[in-house]
Amino acid sequence: MLRIVFTPEDLARTRVAATWGPLGETLLSLTTLQQTQERALFGTWRRTVDAASAARRHPAAALFHEAYLDLFTVTGAAATLEEGLEALRAARADHLHSELVGAADARLRYTRCTDPWAGTAWGDIAYDREDRDTLLAYLADAHRSAVEPYWPRILSRLQAEQAGHARTLAEHGAEAMLAGLPPGFRWRPPVLSVGQGAVTGTVELRGRGLLLVPSVFCRTRPTTYTHELDEQAPPVLFVPVIRSVADAAALLTTPEHGLDKALAALLGRTRAHALDAIGRGPCTTGQLAERISASAPTASEQAGVLRQAGLVATTRHGSAVMHALTPLGRALLDGRHFQAAPLQAAARVGSPTP
Structure with missing residues (x-):
């Protein structure tokens, strides 16, 4: 003690x-x-x-x-x-x-x-x-x-x-x-x-x-x-903060199962994390970098690729930009219509950002 x-x-x-x-x-x-x-x-x-x-x-x-x-x-x-x-x-x-x-x-x-x-x-x-x-x-x-x-x-x-x-x-x-x-x-x-x-x-x-x-x-x-x-x-x-098996399961096992694993295979782990992070609420590039433990340039690059794929919408507020999921991005993250349009959008995720 x-x-x-x-x-x-x-x-x-x-x-x-x-x-x-x-x-x-x-x-x-x-x-x-x-x-x-x-x-x-x-x-x-x-x-x-x-x-x-x-x-x-x-x-x-x-x-x-x-x-x-x-x-x-x-x-x-x-x-x-x-x-x-x-x-x-x-x-x-x-x-x-x-x-x-x-x-x-x-x-x-x-x-x-x-x-x-x-x-x-x-x-x-x-x-x-x-x-x-x-x-x-x-x-x-x-x-x-x-x-x-x-x-x-x-x-x-x-x-x-x-x-x-x-x-x-x-x-x-x-x-x-x-x-x-x-x-x-x-x-x-x-x-x-x-x-x-x-x-x-x-x-x-x-x-x-x-x-x-x-x-x-x-x-x-x-x-x-x-x-x-x-x-x-x-x-x-x-x-x-982990005080029960439920806490541990929610924090330390979910990324290896179900849709998260599929998303990581489909988009790449960092990009899937970026999509998931934006899905927890609209955020600036700096906030996204903090959520995914990456540098600001990396976060900006990931958001740009997701935006190009139609999964994220970006709007400007003064000197800052705000990223939010599009309906297509939310559907992919939630697992709805997983066999249709999201797969087509995701196929473009690997394209370089202009």
Whole structure:
């Protein structure tokens, strides 16, 4: 159990983010992938990822066997995978080194291992550029199989979770929001307890506040992540959003079944995700890029191809453009008339945008 101690100033500075971004979820997913518990929730997802990639078998996976290595505060929250990887590429060597030392120390404190580096001493991502580039390539590959296929639904769920907590915070205050956190969290002023069992640590916020971040793949020993180079930054605490088999099925199995799988085969996975993302509500190019975890140029290209196929309509509002599904796009997404016009339109999707 983790105890987080608040002062009145901490309560005033406590906030909720929607997500740490696709790289943050990828980092957490690598730990969840290697764990064997909660098979009902993550068993199907693990088998799917194992069949699609060597993420679990790669030597760098040892860095994420437990969620002790804090790359979250190293990169900061990042809206796209590319943004997060670039932040990691540019990270200061001394910052990464301190996080590696901290992870080794945590392993020594929380496990029976007498050698804190055993099983985790892969490479030198702090000072060896080749090792860091290898890590970046590994994370990009892991993301493609573990997170990217599910990202539009994950992001939608995380945004909804954040909106609910933010509404409680705005209308009733921080204490009501903390009291309304899911099972596993217990608010007894001035302490927020996380997890079960004996106390494994106490965090004194000391006026920094707390940043709560909903997460699909946060399933490890509760811990806060603190920026090594910024003493005033609020610690980060991830809050799980998967609380039932139904949650896991909705977020982590749907893309591999039924129409979604057919759409991915028909349009290509990224384009199918773009169509699905626009189907969740009209959006600008920037919002589409965030929903599908892509750069703005990539999102613009995908929207352009879908528009050319007659699946998406684009209108201009001032300096921004807004993308929305056409009736043909909605029919294809919903599976109606799947044998007729949508197939003809989709056949043109591969044509280059003029």
